[in-house]
Amino acid sequence: MALWAILLCTLIASLLGGLYLLGVFRRRRPDEPPLDKGTIPWLGYVLDFRKDSAEFLKRMQRKHGDIFTVLIGGYYFTFVMDPFCFGAIMKESRSKLDFRTFAYKLVLQVFGYKPIEANHSIIHSASIKHLMGDGLTVITQSTLKNFQKLMLFSLSPGEEKRAWQEDNLFHYCYNIVFRAGYLSLYGTEPHQGADDTEKANEQDRIHSNQLFHEFRKYDRLFPRLAYSVLPPKDKMEAERLKRFFWSMLSMKKDNISGWISDQYQLMAENGVPKYMQERFMFMLLWASQGNTGPTAFWLLLYLMKHPEAMKAVRDEVAKVLREHGQEVKPGSPPIDITREMLNQTPLLDSALEETLRLVAAPILIRAVLQDTRLKTSSGTEYTLRKGDRVALFPHISVQMNPEIHPKPNEFKYDRFVNPDGTKKVFYKNGKRLKYFNMPWGSGVSICPGRFFAVAEMKLFVFLMLSHYDLELVNKEEEIPGIPAGGNPN
Numbered sequence: 001m002a003l004w005a006i007l008l009c010t011l012i013a014s015l016l017g018g019l020y021l022l023g024v025f026r027r028r029r030p031d032e033p034p035l036d037k038g039t040i041p042w043l044g045y046v047l048d049f050r051k052d053s054a055e056f057l058k059r060m061q062r063k064h065g066d067i068f069t070v071l072i073g074g075y076y077f078t079f080v081m082d083p084f085c086f087g088a089i090m091k092e093s094r095s096k097l098d099f100r101t102f103a104y105k106l107v108l109q110v111f112g113y114k115p116i117e118a119n120h121s122i123i124h125s126a127s128i129k130h131l132m133g134d135g136l137t138v139i140t141q142s143t144l145k146n147f148q149k150l151m152l153f154s155l156s157p158g159e160e161k162r163a164w165q166e167d168n169l170f171h172y173c174y175n176i177v178f179r180a181g182y183l184s185l186y187g188t189e190p191h192q193g194a195d196d197t198e199k200a201n202e203q204d205r206i207h208s209n210q211l212f213h214e215f216r217k218y219d220r221l222f223p224r225l226a227y228s229v230l231p232p233k234d235k236m237e238a239e240r241l242k243r244f245f246w247s248m249l250s251m252k253k254d255n256i257s258g259w260i261s262d263q264y265q266l267m268a269e270n271g272v273p274k275y276m277q278e279r280f281m282f283m284l285l286w287a288s289q290g291n292t293g294p295t296a297f298w299l300l301l302y303l304m305k306h307p308e309a310m311k312a313v314r315d316e317v318a319k320v321l322r323e324h325g326q327e328v329k330p331g332s333p334p335i336d337i338t339r340e341m342l343n344q345t346p347l348l349d350s351a352l353e354e355t356l357r358l359v360a361a362p363i364l365i366r367a368v369l370q371d372t373r374l375k376t377s378s379g380t381e382y383t384l385r386k387g388d389r390v391a392l393f394p395h396i397s398v399q400m401n402p403e404i405h406p407k408p409n410e411f412k413y414d415r416f417v418n419p420d421g422t423k424k425v426f427y428k429n430g431k432r433l434k435y436f437n438m439p440w441g442s443g444v445s446i447c448p449g450r451f452f453a454v455a456e457m458k459l460f461v462f463l464m465l466s467h468y469d470l471e472l473v474n475k476e477e478e479i480p481g482i483p484a485g486g487n488p489n
């Protein structure tokens with residue numbers, strides 16, 4: 001009898017535990033945001049979210065307002081769409097809202113890398129030293145050399161008119177920007193002496209091109225890998241690709257950037273084994289190359305589709321080159337583009353920021369470690385529940401918000417700049433906004449490579465506009481909508 005009672009109690013306890021995990025008992029408390037668990041237990045809205053996150057969140061915002069909690073794959077996410085709350089969330093202490101909990105899980109799942117406690121500070125210190133300030137000047141120079149190595153080697157020195165070449169714009173931009181970034185950060189082929197330079201350059205071109213093609217294969221698998229929904233065959237391919245990169249990135253190189261070499265050293269000092277260091281390096285490759293090439297593509301495409309924008313940026317680039325005594329002439333030495341020159345382009349800056357407004361769509365996530373109060377701009381106070389996640393999706397809450405950016409679907413190259421070259425300020429409901437474009441995230445987890453990314457994309461545009469005539473094969477073709485996975489194929 002007693003045994004039956006124990007068995008029954010265990011069964012009931014497991015059943016209740018199971019129902020709890022499925023979210024059956026979760027109720028909205030009086031001071032909490034609206035709760036929407038969807039109709040499928042535990043999974044909640046995972047399918048809608050995966051299909052098209054932006055559409056799903058717009059729908060939820062229409063239904064619930066600027067703050068709501070939804071169940072997605074067993075986790076409760078509170079989405080905050082009110083940009084006046086962003087500061088409070090981004091500045092909240094790590095003991096309450098923590099970005100590592102979620103990021104570290106993802107990194108383990110996607111890159112097989114198990115982060116250590118010092119990870120964030122390692123990335124942060126190497127980035128401050130080598131991707132900002134004087135370090136940025138050094139890496140900008142080496143990136144220029146690598147761009148020239150990849151873009152200009154086939155240009156003949158003579159005056160003769162060359163035939164037009166056709167390529168897929170997305171592929172061309174991603175390929176060149178990836179390879180220049182990779183060679184500048186991870187280093188170039190070792191070479192023995194001065195005679196060997198051209199041979200080593202050719203090796204760099206071949207090797208970086210091979211790496212790019214493998215990287216694109218991983219890139220295509222990435223969204224489904226992050227959601228753990230790869231079929232077995234693709235899973236095996238993802239494993240193969242990871243191993244390929246782990247071994248490639250550990251090969252001996254010359255001219256390795258301080259950003260990479262310092263992080264190797266700090267990892268070793270923190271006792272991270274070699275195989276984990278290689279995995280970390282692949283994660284950095286993905287973080288540093290996965291967005292820059294595609295953004296450069298969108299920028300160039302928008303410029304080509306908007307002749308007045310192209311003319312303004314082209315004139316600005318030509319003016320900066322002229323003022324620094326640089327001239328692109330057949331047979332003359334390659335132009336020198338310095339960081340100082342890159343800082344004199346308010347129109348190009350605005351066109352780039354406008355491109356990022358349209359295409360960058362990060363979801364910024366924090367784990368709620370303690371119940372946390374949040375006051376919205378309407379004055380209502382909510383509690384974010386311990387164990388949940390709080391998420392921002394600035395792409396729809398600010399970047400495409402017509403109250404902040406009128407006609408948000410249009411590319412306006414000078415949206416972010418005043419006629420005198422100063423930066424524009426933005427308002428919502430008459431109140432000045434701090435967060436009106438967030439392609440790099442914000443707070444502790446803000447992209448540490450953002451200044452370098454901007455320098456790379458601007459170098460690319462400088463070189464494209466000063467060395468080439470560009471034309472779309474089919475000028476009438478509409479710009480496609482931005483695909484849910486981010487990149488065209």
Ligand code: HEM
Nearest residue numbers: 287288291292295362364439440441442445447448449453
């Ligand atoms: C257009 C280009 C780029 C965009 C739009 C971009 C955007 C972002 C975003 C949104 C995050 C995450 C922020 C968060 O979760 O709160 C991030 C993280 C990161 N980015 Fe970038 N990024 C770009 C280029 C780069 C480059 C060129 C580098 C390095 C050279 C880089 C290195 C990193 C690293 C290492 C992280 C992770 C930081 C951490 O975990 O602490 N990114 N980036």
